[in-house]
């Protein structure tokens with residue numbers, strides 16, 4: 001295997017499959033492996049390099065599968081290990097790599113280990129796999145400290161001991177059904193190395209690591225100052241007791257040895273909401289993880305200054321550790337970009353789509369999302385596309401309250417709707433049961449008009465978002481990937497313009513008036529029509545041969 005093919009991930013476009021909402025093969029209203037296998041040709045034809053599949057493990061789905069009950073199996077609603085193996089083989093046959101999602105910070109409360117911990121009682125080795133503490137106050141009725149769950153409410157839950165008395169408390173950064181493991185315990189560390197090998201042996205090409213900055217904690221840390229700015233807006237203090245602690249890097253050095261013991265070596269992508277970029281770069285040192293989502297870019301406002309700053313920052317900081325930048329606009333935790341860019345405030349909050357944020361102009365958002373797609377795909381490094389982004393799906397903002405499933409809804413006391421609006425099952429056809437998602441309805445209601453955004457409706461329409469993504473992904477292959485980005489300075493301040501090598505340029509107009517294009521030989525691709533004088537209208541991007 002050549003170095004170039006070992007380094008496939010450095011400029012890969014990775015397509016995120018939220019399996020429960022992708023395609024339903026068995027007609028039970030939820031997506032599954034069978035549905036994904038049927039649709040693999042669609043994914044291949046998009047022109048992406050790899051899939052990342054959100055958790056498919058056995059789970060009560062209290063947090064969409066990020067509450068794992070068994071890390072070495074598949075939930076029956078999604079399929080089984082035999083089907084998983086077939087999926088891997090078929091994807092590989094089509095030239096696609098497959099990444100899974102690993103959730104090392106916590107398990108489900110349905111995990112065998114947690115049940116054993118509850119049954120075994122205080123001081124037992126079973127309890128030592130999780131973070132149990134005695135409460136404060138004379139009878140231990142007060143939580144060990146004031147730390148809060150990022151989904152709202154306390155990060156501590158009191159248990160009833162096997163003898164029926166009120167007992168210890170366990171720690172959970174997320175939902176009460178997601179107890180945190182104690183990563184000081186060597187048994188936990190060994191278990192995860194074994195889980196990695198289990199899936200790598202099956203043929204999985206890598207992992208996206210959930211809450212990659214969360215496993216190591218300072219449980220003796222002080223109470224934290226909280227404000228009410230938002231559930232996922234954690235206190236930004238130095239030396240945070242449970243995020244981005246230096247000790248986490250030891251874990252990844254061990255994980256990297258496992259990945260490198262395979263041929264070809266396996267890949268890790270960090271989900272780490274860590275700032276500034278220098279802190280993120282620490283995860284991507286030579287002997288740690290390969291790549292990380294660029295949430296700084298995802299959160300940037302749709303302004304030339306913010307985007308330029310974020311691009312410069314990401315590229316230069318990650319280059320300091322030899323890692324490529326990545327570009328992300330959407331995932332299953334944040335508001336869809338068509339909606340976000342259609343608002344007055346285009347910067348994203350810290351990672352989730354909960355709050356009422358004012359009116360949305362979907363047409364404006366769509367125009368900007370088209371330009372943003374060309375910008376993202378022209379940048380050096382890797383990129384992520386979340387299922388439905390290529391169709392231009394908006395956030396579904398009016399899901400009936402009774403259908404909401406994100407734990408954020410309950411834990412916020414019904415003040416934040418959570419992330420279901422970006423997880424609505426995909427429309428594959430213009431009409432029919434659940435717009436072609438499956439024969440048995442859809443687990444979240446799809447809005448009226450969803451069919452107009454379906455694959456069937458957009459396929460072959462040169463003006464559709466789908467065609468733009470397909471063209472962009474195809475033409476991106478001719479951008480010389482080794483060429484760094486150099487800014488074109490002669491354009492106006494509110495235009496983002498850069499070259500990749502001497503032959504290719506990308507120009508995006510974020511200003512209020514049309515802008516004159518730099519000298520070029522040909523327009524290769526445009527997110528919208530140029531004006532009659534060949535100028536670039538507002539919120540439009542072009543790729544140029546220069």
Ligand code: NOJ
Pocket residue numbers: 063064066103174210211271332333
């Ligand atoms: C990040 C995941 O992307 C999100 O969906 C999940 O709720 C939390 N981690 C907890 O696992």
